[in-house]
Amino acid sequence: MKSILFTETGKPTEILKFADSALPEPGPNDVRIKVIAAPINPSDIMFVQNLYGIRPQLPSGAGFEGVGIVDAIGEGVQMRTGIRVSFTSVGTWSEYAIAHHRSLIPVPDAMSDEVAAQLFVNPFTAYAMVQDAGVPEGGWLMLTAAGSAFGKMVIQLCAMRGIKTIGTVRRDDLTDELKALGLTEVINTETENMAARVKQITDGAGVGCVLDAVGGHIATEAVKCLAKGGTMLIYGLMSLQDPSLNAGLLIFRELTVKGFWLTDWMRRVDSQTRQEVAQNVIGLLASGKIQLPVEASYPLEQITEAVEHADRPGRRGKILLKP
Structure with a gap:
C-alpha cells in the first residue's frame, strides 16, 4: 500500500x-x-x-x-x-x-x-474548550489566531451560544469572513494595541477567557486582556516561543493560566460526556450549522x-x- x-x-x-x-x-x-x-x-x-x-x-x-x-x-x-x-x-x-x-x-x-x-480534532477541541472556558451568554471570550480552522469553529459555536468574541488576526483581509461567521470584534495585532483595544471594546472589564494557540508575545499581551478572575487556556504554540507571564497580574487579578490537550480531556471526562459531545458535534456538522x-x-x-x-x-x- x-x-x-x-x-x-x-x-x-x-x-x-x-x-x-x-x-x-x-x-x-x-x-x-x-x-x-x-x-x-x-x-x-x-x-x-x-x-x-x-x-x-x-x-x-x-x-x-x-x-x-x-x-x-x-x-x-x-x-x-x-x-x-x-x-x-x-x-x-x-x-x-x-x-x-x-x-x-x-x-x-x-x-x-x-x-x-x-470530525474529531478541531470540532471536539473547540466544543470542549468553549465548555471549559465557562463564559456565560453575553460574556466575552477572546481567541488568538482567529482565522485558523479551529478559530472559525470556536467563533461559530460561541455565536450559537450568545457568547461575544474578540479574535486576533495579522491581516485585515480576514475581517469580513470572520464577522460573517459571527465574530463580534477583530483586532489586528500588527497595527493595534491588543490590551488597549480589548479595554475599549469591553468598557474596561476585560474578557472572561482567552483561548491561545500562538504563545510568545501574543500570549503575553493576551494575559493583560483578562478580566479579574479570568482564565487563559493554552492549546498551541504556533510561535514556538513561550509567553512571559506578569506575576503581578496573576496575583492581583486572580488569573488562571493552564494548558488544554484534547487527549487528556478525553481521558478525564466520563463516557457519557464524550458521547454527548460526539452527538452534538455530529449534529452541528451534519446539519450544516457549523462549516x-x-x-x-x-x-x-x-x-x-x-x-x-x-x-x-x-x-x-x-x-x-x-x-
Missing part, C-alpha cells in the same frame, strides 16, 4: 516520504480502514517535528485523524465491514490505517467525506506540496490528503 512515512524527525517538507508499505492486519480490538481522506492539522506537523505530547516511534506514519471504510476487523470487534467512519490513529496519511474500534465514529450519510475527515471549509486536496504523492500549502499564510480552509 502507499503511505507517508518518516525515519527521522524534522522539517516536514524534508523528512516526509511517499513509500510502499506492507498491508497491515488488524490485531485484537482493532480494525483496518481504507482511508478516503485525512486532514493536515497543526498537531500532525508538531508530531513530525517531535514537538507534540506523544513522541513518534521511528520509523513512523503521520496523520492523526481521517475518514474511511472499515475494511477488516480484528478479534473481539463487534461490528461489520463496509461502514464509513471517522477515526483517530497514528498514520492516517495512508491508503490503509489500523485504529482501535473505540476510536471510531460512524458517519451519517448527510455528512460529506470532506467534513467527516475533520468546516476545505481549500484543497492532494494525493499522497504530493505530500511536500500539501504540507507547504497547509503552512501558507492566508489559507481559508483545511488541506486534505486523499489516498
Whole structure:
C-alpha cells in the first residue's frame, strides 16, 4: 500500500516520504480502514517535528485523524465491514490505517467525506474548550489566531451560544469572513494595541477567557486582556516561543493560566460526556450549522506540496490528503 512515512524527525517538507508499505492486519480490538481522506492539522506537523505530547516511534506514519471504510476487523470487534467512519490513529496519511474500534465514529450519510475527515480534532477541541472556558451568554471570550480552522469553529459555536468574541488576526483581509461567521470584534495585532483595544471594546472589564494557540508575545499581551478572575487556556504554540507571564497580574487579578490537550480531556471526562459531545458535534456538522471549509486536496504523492500549502499564510480552509 502507499503511505507517508518518516525515519527521522524534522522539517516536514524534508523528512516526509511517499513509500510502499506492507498491508497491515488488524490485531485484537482493532480494525483496518481504507482511508478516503485525512486532514493536515497543526498537531500532525508538531508530531513530525517531535514537538507534540506523544513522541513518534521511528520509523513512523503521520496523520492523526481521517475518514474511511472499515475494511477488516480484528478479534473481539463487534461490528461489520463496509461502514464509513471517522477515526483517530497514528498514520492516517495512508491508503490503509489500523485504529482501535473505540476510536471510531460512524458517519451519517448527510455528512460529506470532506467534513467527516475533520470530525474529531478541531470540532471536539473547540466544543470542549468553549465548555471549559465557562463564559456565560453575553460574556466575552477572546481567541488568538482567529482565522485558523479551529478559530472559525470556536467563533461559530460561541455565536450559537450568545457568547461575544474578540479574535486576533495579522491581516485585515480576514475581517469580513470572520464577522460573517459571527465574530463580534477583530483586532489586528500588527497595527493595534491588543490590551488597549480589548479595554475599549469591553468598557474596561476585560474578557472572561482567552483561548491561545500562538504563545510568545501574543500570549503575553493576551494575559493583560483578562478580566479579574479570568482564565487563559493554552492549546498551541504556533510561535514556538513561550509567553512571559506578569506575576503581578496573576496575583492581583486572580488569573488562571493552564494548558488544554484534547487527549487528556478525553481521558478525564466520563463516557457519557464524550458521547454527548460526539452527538452534538455530529449534529452541528451534519446539519450544516457549523462549516468546516476545505481549500484543497492532494494525493499522497504530493505530500511536500500539501504540507507547504497547509503552512501558507492566508489559507481559508483545511488541506486534505486523499489516498
